[in-house]
Amino acid sequence: MRVAVIGAGALGSTFAALLDRAGHEVTLVARGEQLKAVREHGIRLGGGFGDWRTTRLVAVPRLEAGSRVDLVLFAVKAQDTAAALDEHGDTIGGAPVLVIQNGLEGVDTVSSALPDSSCIGALSIVAASYLEPGSVTVTTPATTYIGRGTGSPDAEVRKLEAELGEALKLSAIGNFVGAQWTKLLVNQLNALPAITGESVQAVIADRPLRRIMARSMRETVRTGIAAGIRFGSLQGLGNLRLRFFALLPVTLGQALPLLFALRMGSVPNPGSTLQSLKRGQRTEIDFLNGAVVRQARSLGRTAPVNETLTELVHKVEESGVFLTPGDVGHAVETARH
Template sequence: MRIGIIGAGALGGTFAALLARAGHDVEVTARGAGLEAIRASGIRLSGAYGDVHARVAAGERLTAAPELVLVCTKAQDAASAIESNAELIDGAPVVVVQNGLDGVATAARLLPRSSCMGVLSIIAANYTEPGVVRITTPATSYLGRGDGPADAECTRIAALLSEAVPVVAIGGFRGAQWTKLVVNMLNAVPAIVGRSVQEVVDDRRLRRVVTASMRETVRIGIARGVRFGALQGLGDRRLRLFARVPLTLGQVLPWLMRVRMGGVPNLGSTQQSLRRGQPTEVDFLNGAVVREASVAGLDAPVNRALTALVHEVEQRAASLPAERVLADVPV
């Protein structure tokens, strides 16, 4: 199958390499040093899915009409990247592989003739060198759309992608997006202090902040009428219980996530963006919680403070001491 992948970073590069290994005709888009590296040396993938050296067509835009499209850009780049390729891809099935809550709706708005769906990926991948991706933690990805059960097209696309990497079609996708948003609360604090996720969770003071951001996210989701989807051992009942327990007891949740990661340092996608000198997706992660809280007539002070601190690190191009997190975040 001809598959176009818009954005060949950590996840885009992973899907591109594995789909090419499975025999698909893959073309990717990239920019700058990433594009130069892929054109010169292909995509080099290592780690949990084995070693893959994939030579794929690459450019700033797709050049051939694909039969399937994966949008794997950062959330803040999705609209412009889709618009740049819209004439060629509108009408093809589109899968948005992205953090945050808005990706599928954005694609559907810009591509009215396409059938749009989303993928939630828990794969941990380090992408700090152009064209080179290392998988530190493998995981099943989850494909769906909306609030209803998985439809026939979602099931078909999930089966096709599973030829390369495990993907399961799920119902209640919107609720699963919120569960993934809770998981993504692991990103901000490591990015601010310049440590791995494991090191942050191992620090009891910083683990408390991470727990507070997760609990605030769950509480805002509940206020917005969300039924959390099952993802990585988390689900609606467990997260609602987590929202009620004392903060000290709630720290078990990020600790269990840390154990699942293993010993290979996980930087998190936000910190990887900072290390590459690129804008982060914090406005679509912690910032999304702040916006959803506002819609519900509530405040999200923990995530508002973390969003501001990540933006400060972006502007300074340097991490901040842990003491700033402890002083600025109201826990």
């Protein structure tokens, strides 16, 4: 299969390398030092999916007009969606698009911009670190879930699962919209590492920070419930379990971030938002914690913990200075009261 991967960050590079290893014809759209490194040495994939250096992959700064591809993997960060669509919308043409993106709006945004393309959503639980051009390390290998809408997987989703499921560890799921909300909860792991400069595991090991994370997760679930969401099944989490979690006091709710840390293992996971900061890039926090804030406001509610965490990530973006756990705790408590 001829596949174009737009977005050469941690996930885009991981998927490009896995497709190359499976024998597919891959074109990776990359920029700057990443483009240079991949052109010279390919992508070196290490960690949970095994070791591989790409052999046939082609790296380009943009897709050329008339490019013939069977599938596009749209793997840019949510905040870069508009720019990527402006640049590549005409060259994608009517090729089907797999949108691998966090947040709630990615599939709808891409579908609206590319009316001739059939768009399928993807939720990846893979934890991968890209802190050096041309190299990506998978710290947590996991399934990537694909689907669209609130119903059962349709024929096109099943076809993609059959064609690339083994190479990319894809699994077709129903109630994809509900699963997006469950993934939004999982993405609550990102903000505090970005604010403090610590790994996800280190943040969860810190009891005051863990309580803040549990509060942000509970706030996310309660907002989803208010919006009438039936949470999708993802990583052992589902609608009934998350609704029960929303009722728990924060002391007991800390069990959820502790469970995530247990599944991650001992290899420090910086989280994607902290990785963006370390590369000097804008983060997608407005589409993670910020998405909870927007949803709450649309319902006439507030989400003070998520709003504070969003503001603190932006503060670190602007200053380049990480905050102490004490500073974070003070800001959150002030917002809550």
